[in-house]
Amino acid sequence: MFSKSCKYGIKATLYIAQKSQHDERVSLKEIADAINSPIAFTAKILQILAKATIINSTKGPNGGFEIDKVQLSKISIHQIVEAIDGNRLFDGCVLGLNSCNAKEPCPMHSEFVIIRKQLSETLATSNLLDVALDLNLGLTVLKR
Amino acid sequence: MFSKSCKYGIKATLYIAQKSQHDERVSLKEIADAINSPIAFTAKILQILAKATIINSTKGPNGGFEIDKVQLSKISIHQIVEAIDGNRLFDGCVLGLNSCNAKEPCPMHSEFVIIRKQLSETLATSNLLDVALDLNLGLTVLKR
DNA sequence: TTTATTTCGGACAAAATTATCTTAATATAA
DNA sequence: TTATATTAAGATAATTTTGTCCGAAATAAA
Numbered sequence: 001m002f003s004k005s006c007k008y009g010i011k012a013t014l015y016i017a018q019k020s021q022h023d024e025r026v027s028l029k030e031i032a033d034a035i036n037s038p039i040a041f042t043a044k045i046l047q048i049l050a051k052a053t054i055i056n057s058t059k060g061p062n063g064g065f066e067i068d069k070v071q072l073s074k075i076s077i078h079q080i081v082e083a084i085d086g087n088r089l090f091d092g093c094v095l096g097l098n099s100c101n102a103k104e105p106c107p108m109h110s111e112f113v114i115i116r117k118q119l120s121e122t123l124a125t126s127n128l129l130d131v132a133l134d135l136n137l138g139l140t141v142l143k144r
Numbered sequence: 145m146f147s148k149s150c151k152y153g154i155k156a157t158l159y160i161a162q163k164s165q166h167d168e169r170v171s172l173k174e175i176a177d178a179i180n181s182p183i184a185f186t187a188k189i190l191q192i193l194a195k196a197t198i199i200n201s202t203k204g205p206n207g208g209f210e211i212d213k214v215q216l217s218k219i220s221i222h223q224i225v226e227a228i229d230g231n232r233l234f235d236g237c238v239l240g241l242n243s244c245n246a247k248e249p250c251p252m253h254s255e256f257v258i259i260r261k262q263l264s265e266t267l268a269t270s271n272l273l274d275v276a277l278d279l280n281l282g283l284t285v286l287k288r
Numbered sequence: 289t290t291t292a293t294t295t296c297g298g299a300c301a302a303a304a305t306t307a308t309c310t311t312a313a314t315a316t317a318a
Numbered sequence: 319t320t321a322t323a324t325t326a327a328g329a330t331a332a333t334t335t336t337g338t339c340c341g342a343a344a345t346a347a348a
Binding site: 171172173187188190191194201202203204205206207208209 | 322323324325326327
């Protein structure tokens with residue numbers, strides 16, 4: 001479903017979100033520890049997310065990553081997926097045809113209209129604040 | 145969503161299904177042509193499908209691939225996906241955690257319960273005969 | 289201003305996936 | 319029986335994705 005990069009990206013963003021809620025800026029190392037990911041590779045993904053203005057990065061001592069607290073409820077998982085994996089999951093033909101639409105569909109097209117709508121909506125209506133709250137309560141986890 | 149191998153596998157099986165409906169056995173080359181796939185790589189995928197007894201293969205002159213006509217309505221796309229990509233799409237944690245379930249869920253777990261149920265059911269209730277009929281009517285296509 | 293800390297960016301490396309090539313095995317028909 | 323057509327299987331190669339390393343840039347503090 002999601003690439004490995006994207007999974008790391010989502011988990012990293014959620015961890016940053018959780019900490020940002022309490023005004024804590026977190027370092028690359030702390031993030032990689034928290035989500036059990038390779039540190040240097042995680043750095044690359046965080047760069048992508050920073051360029052997409054989903055997270056903020058600060059260099060230097062006490063630098064690290066954070067998300068504007070008031071933005072938490074306005075950022076969706078959909079945005080993260082788009083930034084890292086692009087939108088072929090939402091747009092592209094399930095069977096990989098170059099073009100595929102209602103008029104000239106692949107054999108799976110119609111079956112996937114509903115599934116993708118649900119997927120897209122679920123990801124679009126999710127938001128970092130809600131997810132961070134569950135993390136705080138220990139209802140969900142980011143590694144294991 | 146699906147690996148490239150899996151997409152080839154689905155398309156190849158659907159093409160074989162369509163031809164098998166009319167008692168036509170098809171060659172590797174014909175399949176690769178019909179679905180616009182690399183021929184040798186397609187051969188590998190067909191081997192997997194043959195071992196999974198989803199398709200039948202015959203060597204020698206006039207050999208090729210076919211599916212028992214009476215089985216067409218009993219084979220689902222779900223079976224093809226399982227044979228090629230395994231069932232991590234249906235089972236595995238969306239965020240890649242080693243274990244993830246209702247008791248100790250990842251932050252996306254509950255959101256994906258519905259999506260995956262729908263995905264799994266859609267694929268499980270599909271069958272080769274129905275899809276082949278649409279292909280026959282020209283309502284759907286396998287390449288472009 | 290110098291030093292320490294941290295992310296950024298580019299080059300490089302490893303692993304996984306996708307793709308090809310060659311030979312073997314099998315079946316058909318002449 | 320021999321030649322031919324076809325898939326099977328194994329080795330190899332190319333590409334993409336994932337992962338590492340190192341120096342540069344930026345920032346803060348001494």
